[in-house]
Amino acid sequence: MECFNSTKLSSPCTSSILNLQGSSSLVCNKFSKKSVHPWLLSSPPPKPFFQLDDRLQCRQKSAHRTYRGPILAEAGKQGWDLGRFLKTLYFFNGPPSPSKFFEFLIEKLSSPSPSEPKKSMESSGIVLVVGATGGVGRRVVDVLQKKGLPVRVLARNEEKARKMLGPDIDLIIGDITKESTLLPEYFKGVRKVINAASVIVGPKEGDTPEREKYSQVWESSFSSQSQIKGDSPEMVEFVGMRNLINAVKGSIGLRNGKLLFGCEDNGFRDLAWGALDDVVMGGVSESTFIIDTTGGEKGGPTGLFKGVVSTTNNGGFTSIRTKNFSVPEDLSSYDGLELRLKGDGRRYKLIVRTSRDWDTVGYTASFDTTEGQWQSIRLPFSSFVPVFRARTVSDAPPFDPRSIVSLQLMFSKFEYDGKLNPTFVEGPFQLPVSSIRTFIKDPVTPRFVHVSSAGVTRPDRPGLDLSKQPPAVRLNKELDFILTFKLKGEDLIRESGIPYAIVRPCALTEEPAGADLIFDQGDNITGKISREEIARICIAALESPYALDKTFEVVKSVIPFSEPFTVDLENPPQEKDYDIYFKDLKDGITGKELLEQSPVPV
Numbered sequence: 314m315e316c317f318n319s320t321k322l323s324s325p326c327t328s329s330i331l332n333l334q335g336s337s338s339l340v341c342n343k344f345s346k347k348s349v350h351p352w353l354l355s356s357p358p359p360k361p362f363f364q365l366d367d368r369l370q371c372r373q374k375s376a377h378r379t380y381r382g383p384i385l386a387e388a389g390k391q392g393w394d395l396g397r398f399l400k401t402l403y404f405f406n407g408p409p410s411p412s413k414f415f416e417f418l419i420e421k422l423s424s425p426s427p428s429e430p431k432k433s434m435e436s437s438g439i440v441l442v443v444g445a446t447g448g449v450g451r452r453v454v455d456v457l458q459k460k461g462l463p464v465r466v467l468a469r470n471e472e473k474a475r476k477m478l479g480p481d482i483d484l485i486i487g488d489i490t491k492e493s494t495l496l497p498e499y500f501k502g503v504r505k506v507i508n509a510a511s512v513i514v515g516p517k518e519g520d521t522p523e524r525e526k527y528s529q530v531w532e533s534s535f536s537s538q539s540q541i542k543g544d545s546p547e548m549v550e551f552v553g554m555r556n557l558i559n560a561v562k563g564s565i566g567l568r569n570g571k572l573l574f575g576c577e578d579n580g581f582r583d584l585a586w587g588a589l590d591d592v593v594m595g596g597v598s599e600s601t602f603i604i605d606t607t608g609g610e611k612g613g614p615t616g617l618f619k620g621v622v623s624t625t626n627n628g629g630f631t632s633i634r635t636k637n638f639s640v641p642e643d644l645s646s647y648d649g650l651e652l653r654l655k656g657d658g659r660r661y662k663l664i665v666r667t668s669r670d671w672d673t674v675g676y677t678a679s680f681d682t683t684e685g686q687w688q689s690i691r692l693p694f695s696s697f698v699p700v701f702r703a704r705t706v707s708d709a710p711p712f713d714p715r716s717i718v719s720l721q722l723m724f725s726k727f728e729y730d731g732k733l734n735p736t737f738v739e740g741p742f743q744l745p746v747s748s749i750r751t752f753i754k755d756p757v758t759p760r761f762v763h764v765s766s767a768g769v770t771r772p773d774r775p776g777l778d779l780s781k782q783p784p785a786v787r788l789n790k791e792l793d794f795i796l797t798f799k800l801k802g803e804d805l806i807r808e809s810g811i812p813y814a815i816v817r818p819c820a821l822t823e824e825p826a827g828a829d830l831i832f833d834q835g836d837n838i839t840g841k842i843s844r845e846e847i848a849r850i851c852i853a854a855l856e857s858p859y860a861l862d863k864t865f866e867v868v869k870s871v872i873p874f875s876e877p878f879t880v881d882l883e884n885p886p887q888e889k890d891y892d893i894y895f896k897d898l899k900d901g902i903t904g905k906e907l908l909e910q911s912p913v914p915v
Contacts, residue, residue, distance in 0.1 A: 439463045440855070441503045443489065443557060444510030446470070446477050448821060449764055452848035453507050454478055460852070465503060489553035490544050495560040503564045504646060507851045508557060509764045512549040512795060513542040539784070539792070546798040554802035558761075558809050565760040566646035566753055567810040568862075573642070573720070574616065575653070575748025581614055585636045589721070590620070596628020600724075609747050610655070610687045618722050619743035629726030629737070634719060637669050641716040646760075647751035649693035655745040656682025660736040663692060664700075664721040667713055674699045675721070676712045679728065681736070682744070691752060698729065705729050720749065756858035759814040761806060762851045767817045767866045769800040770836045770904035783820065783839055803864065803903070814854040815864040818842045824878045827886035829870035832894040836904030840868035843878070850891055859895035864903045867894075 440457055444450040445466040457464045465483040468474035474484055487494040489510055517540050544553075574584050586602040600620025609615035620631045644650075650663065659682060664675040676697035680690045699709030722744070726737045771777055772789040779787050789796045806813045819840045826846040831838065850867060854860040869878065880886060 438504045439465045439483070439502045441465050441467060441500065441506045441561065443467045443506065443508045444764075446474055447509055447511065448823075448844045449818075449847050449851075450507075450509035451477055452845050453509060453851055454482070456848055456852055463502075467499070489557045490548045492556045492559070495556060497560075497563075500561050500564040503561060504566075504760065505855050506557075506561050506565060506761045507764075507855070508554075508761070509851075510549065510553065510557075511764070511766075512544065512546045514539050514792065514795070515542045516540075539788070541793050541795070546793050546795040550795070550798040550802040551805070554763075554805050558805060558811065561761070562809060562811055563643070564646055565811060566751075568753065568757060568812045569810060570647060570651065570751040570753065571644065573650075573749045573751070574746075575750070576609070576613055577748075584720070586616075586633045587636065588620070588631070589634045590631045591626075591628030594628065595626045596623065596630075597625045598622045598628050598631045600631035600633060602633040605745070608745055610653070613747075615655075615745045615747040617743060617745050618724075619741070620724075621741050622724060622726075622737075623739055624726060630723060631742075632664075632721055632723035632725075634664075634721035637718045641667075641718050644694075644714040644717055644751050646753075647694075647714070648754040649691055649696070649752055651748075651750050651752045652680075652690045652692070652746060653687070653748045653750075654682065654690065655687045655747075656684055657742060657744060658682060658684035658736065659724060659738075659742065659744075660734050661744065662721075662723040662725065664723060665697060665712070665717055666719045666721070667716050669718050674701050674706055674709050676700070677729070679734075687747075693754065700729055703727050703729055722746070753812070757812050757861055758856055758858050759812050759854050759860055759862075761809075761811045761813045762854045762860075763803070763806055763813065763815050764847060764851065765799050765803055765815050765817045766796065767819045767836060767838065767868075769796045769803065769817065770908055772796055774904075774907055800905075807862075807864075807903075812861055814860040814862070816847060816850055816854065817864065817866040818847045819866065819868040821847065825880045825885075826888075827880050828878045830889070830894065831868050831870050832898065833866045833868075834864065834899060834902040834904075835906075836866060838866050838868050842868050849888065853891035854895070857892050857895045859892055859898065862900060863895070863898040865898050 440462055442450055442453050442457070442464060445454050446468055454464055454466060463483070465485060466474060466478060467485050467487050467489075469486065469488050471484060471486050475482060478484075485499040487496070487499060489495070572582050574582055576582075581604075583604070588600050588602065590596065590600055591598045598621065600618065600622075603617050603619070604614055605617045606614045608617060618633055622629065622631050650665070652663070660679055661682065662677055662679050664677045666673065666675050668674070677700045678692040678697045680692060682688065682690070694712050694714050697712045699706040699712070701709075724737075724742060724744070726734055728734055766785065768783055768786045771782060771786045772779075772794075785792065785796055803815055806815060817836065819838065819842050821844050822841050824841075824843040824845075826843050826849055828843070828846070830842075830846070831840075846869075847867070
């Protein structure tokens with residue numbers, strides 16, 4: 314996004330008010346080179362205050378002589394501020410080229426249609442499966458495909474993946490341990506992730522194609538014969554997790570939304586706002602946008618949209634608008650925009666544009682404010698109406714949040730299609746706006762489901778009898794601290810801001826799903842669980858608000874390792890309603906509560 318500033322606020326500013334039009338040090342002064350058309354707002358244009366003759370000079374409507382000096386007022390009207398008009402053009406477009414401007418102006422006046430909007434938004438909602446050629450991952454892919462859900466697979470080996478998952482699988486080739494292989498375009502359209510990638514553990518002397526010895530290692534006392542195969546636990550479980558989170562979080566979204574403007578983490582994200590008032594149509598209304606460093610809700614900084622609105626010269630609106638972002642914002646993983654502001658009892662508009670052209674459709678949502686109260690205004694993307702010159706555009710495509718190029722706040726006498734703003738009054742106004750950010754609508758469900766492991770907090774747990782623990786716990790050090798780095802990977806997810814669920818299976822088996830289950834928290838249980846069941850649990854967690862931000866262990870109920878679980882293939886058990894289990898899960902329980910603080914080995 315153009316003109317992004319993450320200004321630290323640890324030291325006080327020299328002035329409590331910072332004007333953002335043109336000269337402020339908080340705003341980037343890089344201008345677009347596009348020409349501007351002055352009738353670009355969502356208020357209806359009155360008859361032009363000035364007209365054009367063939368010498369490109371201004372001619373006053375009430376007289377027939379040519380003026381080469383200042384533009385004078387008609388009887389009963391105020392003088393038009395040509396300087397402010399030119400300043401507006403300069404701010405949004407850089408040094409003006411008169412010939413190009415008037416060519417563009419004449420072209421637009423002769424063709425009242427807006428520039429052609431973009432095509433309708435393509436379908437998205439893809440579930441990305443990482444570790445899809447593993448025991449759990451390939452079952453996840455199979456269940457998703459049977460449910461008819463769009464699936465994309467991240468794999469290292471294309472030949473292996475297509476042989477295992479089918480030649481038509483939506484496949485991207487990359488390695489989570491190598492950040493450079495995770496290209497941004499791979500994740501377009503991805504809205505949810507199931508990560509079943511894991512470090513590979515196998516017997517020292519090799520294994521059969523069916524991994525028979527691997528099963529023996531984890532389900533018997535001969536685990537001392539196991540070792541790490543391939544990349545280390547640190548690279549897969551920690552570095553790989555960090556790379557994966559960074560690659561997908563822009564696509565799947567953050568629980569608290571993405572900040573577009575305002576304060577966050579002791580920094581201030583700014584935009585290049587400029588006034589765009591009815592001066593472009595001959596009016597005299599005037600506004601500005603400043604940063605008040607102490608005027609926020611808790612004494613911190615806030616933006617302040619303020620000015621004086623007048624209907625003189627057929628005007629009646631003020632607005633502030635950002636320059637076009639250098640890189641369009643893709644907000645398609647969210648459901649709308651949220652403004653935190655202090656109301657004044659008036660109705661305002663937020664206008665979002667998805668085209669870099671000036672004279673084009675603006676997707677617009679009106680909102681009412683409560684006088685004297687700080688409030689959060691949520692505007693769902695579905696509520697934005699396509700508007701062109703104060704007229705709704707019935708054949709415009711739906712609002713596409715994948716490519717947002719500018720924002721605009723407006724206070725206007727006019728609504729749409731001839732309707733008037735019922736709260737409009739002439740005179741001064743001010744609207745403090747402390748932040749603009751995206752939001753995910755309720756109920757929020759996990760966007761990132763990770764398959765970890767039971768036992769990750771136990772190697773360093775004080776007072777624990779390791780001789781009674783599973784092999785991975787006893788051999789954590791010999792296996793290059795496999796569980797330690799799994800826990801570190803979990804922590805990265807919890808700290809990422811992504812809506813998540815972390816599933817910790819006990820020993821994994823090839824048995825079918827369908828057994829009675831025990832869900833627990835705190836990392837205490839042992840036992841076994843089928844890979845098929847874990848795959849189903851992961852997919853169910855993606856749709857359950859009860860699984861949001863939960864960490865839990867799961868095991869089959871009262872079935873020893875020596876007793877295999879079987880089902881009648883002609884009469885299989887019904888698929889479970891996993892919400893019954895998710896509903897009992899609690900926030901904030903990970904098992905780390907029992908750990909003493911100790912350094913993580915390097």
